[in-house]
Amino acid sequence: MTKPALAITLGDVAGIGPEITAKSLLAHDELREKCIPIVIGDVASVRRGVESVGGDAAAVRQIASPAEAQNAPGTIEVIQVGPSLEHVAVGELSAAAGDGSYRFVVEACRLAKNGDVAGIVTAPLNKAAMHAGGHNFPGHTELLAHEFGVTDYSLVLSAGDLYFFHLTTHVSMRQAIENITFDRTLSVLKLAGAFAESMGKPDELIGLAGLNPHAGENRLFGDEDADILTPAVEAAREEGLNAVGPLPGDALIPAAVKGKYNLVVACYHDQGHAPFKAVYGDDGVNITVGLPVVRVSVDHGTAFDIAGKGIAREASLVLSIERAADLAPKWDVVWEAAQAM
Numbered sequence: 001m002t003k004p005a006l007a008i009t010l011g012d013v014a015g016i017g018p019e020i021t022a023k024s025l026l027a028h029d030e031l032r033e034k035c036i037p038i039v040i041g042d043v044a045s046v047r048r049g050v051e052s053v054g055g056d057a058a059a060v061r062q063i064a065s066p067a068e069a070q071n072a073p074g075t076i077e078v079i080q081v082g083p084s085l086e087h088v089a090v091g092e093l094s095a096a097a098g099d100g101s102y103r104f105v106v107e108a109c110r111l112a113k114n115g116d117v118a119g120i121v122t123a124p125l126n127k128a129a130m131h132a133g134g135h136n137f138p139g140h141t142e143l144l145a146h147e148f149g150v151t152d153y154s155l156v157l158s159a160g161d162l163y164f165f166h167l168t169t170h171v172s173m174r175q176a177i178e179n180i181t182f183d184r185t186l187s188v189l190k191l192a193g194a195f196a197e198s199m200g201k202p203d204e205l206i207g208l209a210g211l212n213p214h215a216g217e218n219r220l221f222g223d224e225d226a227d228i229l230t231p232a233v234e235a236a237r238e239e240g241l242n243a244v245g246p247l248p249g250d251a252l253i254p255a256a257v258k259g260k261y262n263l264v265v266a267c268y269h270d271q272g273h274a275p276f277k278a279v280y281g282d283d284g285v286n287i288t289v290g291l292p293v294v295r296v297s298v299d300h301g302t303a304f305d306i307a308g309k310g311i312a313r314e315a316s317l318v319l320s321i322e323r324a325a326d327l328a329p330k331w332d333v334v335w336e337a338a339q340a341m
Contacts (some may be wrong), residue, residue, distance in 0.1 A: 024318050122325070211228075
């Protein structure tokens with residue numbers, strides 16, 4: 001089987017993106033057996049990242065297109081996007097770095113739409129920096145959805161066979177509650193079902209977490225669970241999905257960690273992210289389901305406080321590259337299943 005070419009976006013160059021990219025591609029040559037990694041970003045920043053982890057900047061090779069990639073051990077092949085960001089200070093919020101992180105993603109999407117790469121792996125960007133750079137997207141997921149022109153998508157945290165889908169992500173709690181509608185809930189349940197079907201598990205149990213404590217406790221703690229989430233689950237079941245809920249989050253998520261559920265739908269960002277990161281840490285990745293190509297990301301931020309010190313752990317990026325390489329050859333099935341919803 002042909003190795004998939006993966007566009008690895010460098011993220012915010014003032015953060016740990018350059019050094020975890022350097023560690024991943026210089027210290028883990030086994031990745032090259034699964035894929036052709038191509039960094040989309042800034043050559044000077046990658047060289048600085050290589051030097052910060054004790055490597056030789058000569059290992060960085062600039063290329064003009066994925067077709068030029070040689071995938072040689074001990075090298076990092078980079079497509080330069082826009083002007084050099086060599087002047088950006090490490091560890092400081094920078095509009096230039098935020099603009100760069102946006103442009104890296106847009107270029108990766110262009111390459112994917114042209115068929116030049118089979119998937120996208122994203123190092124972390126800083127949302128405040130991206131906004132300062134003039135690009136007002138809540139985060140990576142929404143930017144990717146915009147570039148690919150999709151509206152039905154979900155941020156999915158994954159560790160092993162466990163997948164946490166989300167109804168809402170980077171919005172305030174007040175906005176999240178407003179955004180949790182019958183249509184959105186049913187859409188994400190169907191995305192989870194489509195993903196399961198593409199993985200050969202059409203009857204996989206899908207557990208929906210309740211929005212309110214105790215999933216509303218028969219309306220004692222709110223009406224949303226009864227008026228919105230329950231009807232959505234019923235509609236999903238009528239369409240053949242093995243969905244249950246809403247279930248109290250403090251019961252559903254521990255049960256999922258113990259293996260009772262492989263597919264979980266969380267209502268808002270921290271309901272899914274906080275317990276997931278507490279349990280899985282660097283063993284987790286972020287997958288976007290609902291895009292025409294696979295996209296996998298680290299599940300951590302830019303860590304300005306340790307950037308440039310060479311101590312950032314690359315485990316999540318390595319895992320992201322591995323997961324994208326595994327999923328890319330069969331992602332057409334995921335996309336087709338999502339389109340058929």
